[in-house]
Amino acid sequence: MTDGATPVESRYLSRALTWLGFNGRVLEEAQDLTVPLLERARFLGIFFSNLDEFFMIRVAGLREAVAAGVDREAPGEAATTAILTQVEQRCHSLARAAYSAYEREIVPALRESGVHFLSAEDLAPKELVFLGRLFTREILPILTPAAVEPGLPFPHVANFTLCFAVRLTREGSAERFALVQLPRQHTRWIQVGTRGGFHYAFLEDVVRHRLAELFPGHDIKEAALFRVTRDADFATDDQEAEDLLDAVKHVLKQRRSGDPVRLEIEASASGEITEQLTAFFQLDPLAVYRVPGPLDLKFLIEFTRVTSLPAPRAAPWPPQPSPDVPPGDAIWEAIAERDFLLFHPYESYEPVLRLLRLASEDPSVLAIKQVLYRTASNSEVVRALERAAENGKQVTALLELQARFDEERNAGWGQRLEDAGVQVLYGLAGLKTHAKALLIVRRGPGGIERYAHLGTGNYNERTVLEYSDLSLLTANEDLCGDLTAFFNVVTGYSEPLPWRMLAMAPLGMRSRFLSLIRREIEKSTPEDPGQIRAKMNALVDKTIIDALYDASNAGVRIQLNVRGSCVLRPGVKGMSEHIRVVSLVDRFLEHSRIFEFRNGGDVETFFGSADWMPRNLDRRVELVFPVVDPELRARLAHILDVLFADNVKARELRSDGSLARRASRRKPLRAQEVFWEEARARGEGRGDADRGAFVPLRSAPD
Secondary structure: OOOOOOOHHHOEOOHHHHHHHHHHHHHHHHHOOOOOHHHHHHHHHHHHHHHHHHHHHHHHHHHHHHHOOOOOOOOOOOOHHHHHHHHHHHHHHHHHHHHHHHHHHHHHHHHHOOEEEOOHHHOOHHHHHHHHHHHHHHHOOOOOEEEEOOOOOOOOOOOOOOEEEEEEEOOOOOOEEEEEEOOOOOOOEEEEEOOOOEEEEEHHHHHHHOHHHHOOOOEEEEEEEEEEEEOOOOOOOOOOOOOHHHHHHHHHHHHHHOOEEEEEEEOOOOHHHHHHHHHHOOOOHHHEEEEOOOOOOOHHHHHOOOOOOOOOOOOOOOOEOOOOOOOHHHHHHHHHHOOEEEEEOOEOOHHHHHHHHHHHHOOOEEEEEEEEOOOOOOOHHHHHHHHHHHOOOEEEEEEOOOOOOOHHHHHHHHHHHHHHOOEEEOOOOOOEEOOOEEEEEEEEOOEEEEEEEEEOOOOOOOHHHOEEEEEEEEOOHHHHHHHHHHHHHHHOOOOOOOOOOOEEEOOEHHHHHHHHHHHHHHHOOOOOOOEEEEEEOOEOOHHHHHHHHHHHHOOOEEEEEEOOOEOEOOOOOOOOOOEEEEEEOOOOEEOOEEEEEOHHHOOEEEEEOOOEOHHHHHOEEEEEEEOOOHHHHHHHHHHHHHHHHOOOOEEEEOOOOOEEEOOOOOOOOOHHHHHHHHHHHHHOOOOOOOOOOOOOOOOOOO
16 A cells, blocks of 8 residues: 555556456365365365466466567556566466365365275276276277377367377387377266275376277387366457357367467476477466376366265255245236345245246247346256247347357257247347346236346356346336337347436446446535445456546545456555455355445445446446335345455455455354345245344444
């Protein structure tokens, strides 16, 4: 922290480094001895999964910028080369800490619980016989060794594929080099027995043990497992692509063959083989990670879902039924009378799915319009839309083909929906459609009725159990009227009319937020300061940040809950001294976006799909909407109160970009546990009995 005005060069934090701070928090959960063992292992898998995507997108982008000579310092930012160096050093440090946690803590604890990962040398004879038969029958036919010959192109190694680099010798011949890629379809772990516990072998150890069968007449001098991460930050060019589906297929092909950005290799690999691979992939030494354990630990995410594992796991927090939403088809009349707010995964997603199921079968329903960004692999949402179309309803699905890493699945859903008679559209050229919206048109006793679902999460039955999100069920005429106009804008050539309630990106959402911040400045006085509270996934838009700095200088109190990247530098005198930023990592991924403005006491609260990022405000189709029901606004305020009062899982962002535990005088409060207990109380008919278990931060700050 500095005295006086902050120099312009330190006005913003690094997006990449603050994201690594978030992933470091994920790693902390894996290191936390108070977290149940299988939950710790799951967090370790999430850490590595996050890191993979970070390299594919963010590190790849930084390296491309440096290679292209885009290394100048933008106002308020460090030079790209300096950021890249810090990022690579931080990634190495995090990777070392993660493998230390795996080897020294998680593996021994699993072993104590009866879960053993065994090498070939530790397997019993019967287990070796079983694996030998499995190798001969199911694995060997898939393996194809690829010779590396001088003067010929190096064999292509697909992104994230585990691969052996093999050095071979033969009497009378020079040393040879070959690659063997492991089958990607096979599960990573293989259960081999239950003597004295659950015994597992890694796929790579099974292949390593029988590798000689692929090279008869040769001796294997060395076999080192490695993995390559490739640049996957590709986008379709809608101006050049005649068919968006063809463009998406091109992106998927590029992603598999992008330039290498990272090499992970077993720590036991010789310097010779490491140098060969580094040269083949044209990587610098900082891009090479010598791994002191199994490569690609993200397999732990799926492994910890094995229900038979005897190790301790987190107590179940099953979604609770909402006591507000009536059962059966009475939901129509209920929504017509009032709005409903659902808080997932603490409250069940069932009312949303039921609304879709009823709409697909109800003879009175005339049309369904829905945006699909990411869906489950076995999607009940898609099945409901298919049934609706087959039942003769007008069904329109706005399917986002460019949802990163879900392009292939969405292309398949698009074809399936079209086959069922759904009108499938792909949104506005050059813009991803990221809004979360469903509109149902129904003929009621008094004429046409409209019902809507608006939310912060995707229509995905699997992730709704793992992400913290919000849903609004409403028949509000103004909101449904806006939503009708929204679908006309994104599916046709309709010009947007002045919105009554919605804020839509890229058509006005940025200016709406800026005007709300300016209004807070105008209404703020020393005796009655303004207040902005917001929750989001990322905060990197510098125009919004500068407006928040102005608000802070005007005395507005600003509390921000930002899960990931945040380039706003909080707590700096003369710039952001009234801004506080916290990040929360717990068993559910914090995914909801909430925006609350005090407005001189007449509070306005919004939620929706958009973060405060340039891509969300300028290059995506997003929706944010106000919550008009006073009771629901109060509930959102309560959610923010609890989040900002968390002193167990929350970390405070310091002005230097580091995350620190909060020094608290209160008893421990874990926000997600409070939300679960409140949902259970409501589900059991105890109302809001558990509210008041904490003191809201705004009335009793630490």
